């Protein structure tokens with residue numbers, strides 16, 4: 503690289519990442535971690551050769567069309583890229599990258615936490631403890647469901663799904679999955695493939711969602727599909743809220759169509775999520791923290807930098823998605 507390219511960094515990144523970025527680029531940082539609106543973003547981008555955003559910044563077709571010609575790349579600090587209109591980026595010849603692989607362990611941990619939290623009624627337990635409501639113990643008190651030995655369904659057996667399967671095997675769970683295509687035996691191991699979403703849902707006790715949000719998966723977990731699940735089933739989502747029809751899931755949880763849910767991602771996050779979830783005891787809720795470990799956040803940043811270095815050295819970035 504000749505002159506250092508300027509990179510607009512939309513959110514506060516880990517110190518180590520900001521330091522490393524500054525070795526090869528001129529970063530325009532956001533030390534206050536303020537969420538820029540689109541107007542501000544476009545204005546700041548006037549001085550940038552690339553943008554390093556998070557999923558909190560939306561790059562719809564209009565925003566991409568209005569990006570200054572100087573901006574050559576959007577190097578996301580995320581594996582999910584549903585916040586970027588990839589087709590619009592291709593039209594404008596803006597390179598888009600993401601950060602796969604490095605989040606798989608952290609996200610799988612949160613999926614297990616959600617499974618356990620939903621199964622063992624962690625929200626109710628926390629509420630009781632924090633509000634001094636614990637008055638007695640009895641064999642009937644706070645009885646939940648056991649996940650050990652149960653059937654786990656993985657919807658989207660990609661990188662994260664495969665790590666979740668590995669962790670769940672430690673709980674003696676049997677693994678079922680649905681993908682468009684079966685995995686090769688090296689990746690699938692002993693997991694049972696279902697060639698339809700419905701086939702998977704009908705055959706599992708716990709469902710963990712790992713497919714990306716796209717036009718094809720929006721509202722995939724709708725009323726009809728939820729109705730095919732077992733009444734004792736638990737649904738866990740660490741992917742994107744868009745995969746779920748919230749009205750349908752809230753109703754299913756209220757009426758006992760399924761037993762419980764553990765959710766880390768939501769339509770309308772952070773402040774406009776379906777209000778029904780907050781009213782339900784049988785939901786364990788977290789604020790989109792699947793990748794929120796120090797190790798992973800550093801690794802995501804380094805991966806985004808690697809992509810930028812490749813782009814500005816005239817090489818193909820490893821994680822190009824558009």
Ligand code: DGY
Nearest residue numbers: 557579580581582793
């Ligand atoms: C991701 O990387 O997609 C996480 O959800 C955080 O954005």
